[in-house]
Amino acid sequence: KNEVEQSPQNLTAQEGEFITINCSYSVGISALHWLQQHPGGGIVSLFMLSSGKKKHGRLIATINIQEKHSSLHITASHPRDSAVYICAAGSGDSNYQLIWGAGTKLIIKP
Amino acid sequence: DGGITQSPKYLFRKEGQNVTLSCEQNLNHDAMYWYRQDPGQGLRLIYYSQIVNDFQKGDIAEGYSVSREKKESFPLTVTSAQKNPTAFYLCASSIDNSGRGTDTQYFGPGTRLTVL
Numbered sequence: 001k002n003e004v005e006q007s008p009q010n011l012t013a014q015e016g017e018f019i020t021i022n023c024s025y026s027v028g029i030s031a032l033h034w035l036q037q038h039p040g041g042g043i044v045s046l047f048m049l050s051s052g053k054k055k056h057g058r059l060i061a062t063i064n065i066q067e068k069h070s071s072l073h074i075t076a077s078h079p080r081d082s083a084v085y086i087c088a089a090g091s092g093d094s095n096y097q098l099i100w101g102a103g104t105k106l107i108i109k110p
Numbered sequence: 111d112g113g114i115t116q117s118p119k120y121l122f123r124k125e126g127q128n129v130t131l132s133c134e135q136n137l138n139h140d141a142m143y144w145y146r147q148d149p150g151q152g153l154r155l156i157y158y159s160q161i162v163n164d165f166q167k168g169d170i171a172e173g174y175s176v177s178r179e180k181k182e183s184f185p186l187t188v189t190s191a192q193k194n195p196t197a198f199y200l201c202a203s204s205i206d207n208s209g210r211g212t213d214t215q216y217f218g219p220g221t222r223l224t225v226l
Contacts, residue, residue: 004152031212041198043217050212086152090211097168098211100152 003027004089006101014109019074021104023087030090032070033098034061037084046072046085077108112137116201116218123188123195123225131186131221133201140205142184143215146170147198156199159184188223196225 004025013019023032034047047054047061049070054061058077063070074081084105088098114135123129135142144156155168159178173192178184184203188195199221204213 002152029211033211033214041200041220041222043200043202045214045216048212048214088153097155097158098153098215100154102150102152 002102004087004099004101006085006087006104008104009102010105010107012107012109013077015078017077017108019077019081019106019108021072021085021087021106023070023072023101025068025070025087025089025099027089027091027099032063033088033090034070034072035086035088037086037103039083043086074106079108079110082107114201114203114216114218116199116221118221119219121221121223123223125225126190128187128189129223131188131199131201131223133184133186133218134182135184135201135203135216135218136182137203137216138181139203139216140181141203141213142178143202143204144168144174144176144184144186145200145202147200147220153200156186195223198222 007022031048031050035043035045037043049063058075060073084103086103087101117132141160143158145153147153154170156174157165157168157176159165162178162181165176165178173189175187201218202215204215
């Protein structure tokens, strides 16, 4: 069993829909990261959070430490949101390593 | 503009050849990382470096080597000992703090290596 699991693996939705991507982890963490990988391969960090909720534009990330679960939401989705969304957990072990989820491939159809 | 550059974008190599992937950053970050990505899998750490002239093995270091002679540069050599080198390679950097995974990592555009 992976220490960081994402669901769903693949998600196809229509433009305008509200999107939720889930991330569950089984380890103690120092922080939870959400990143976006564009079709060309480049990766951009979206959020880093250790508690509560963060919002940037149409993106919202939440984390529930007790349940070891985080969600990434996209409101009013747009075809340009099509990408792979990756969560990664900072383990807090002072070893500079993140524990990576396998990613959720999102396709937004116009 | 500050950022991370990787070159080349696409690289083809014959079996048995060593090849070096370039990674340069001008963000003044102390920590640098090399990841490998295979289809349908999460990123896997090859090597990381916390400071110049120091680096540590990640989860899949066998068949790879690195150097960190300058703060800005962290080249990765894929040696002939790497059994299955065809993959997408990503370099990243972060401002060093405790190393507890609370740094935002900034990624280069990646190099796609294909062994012929």
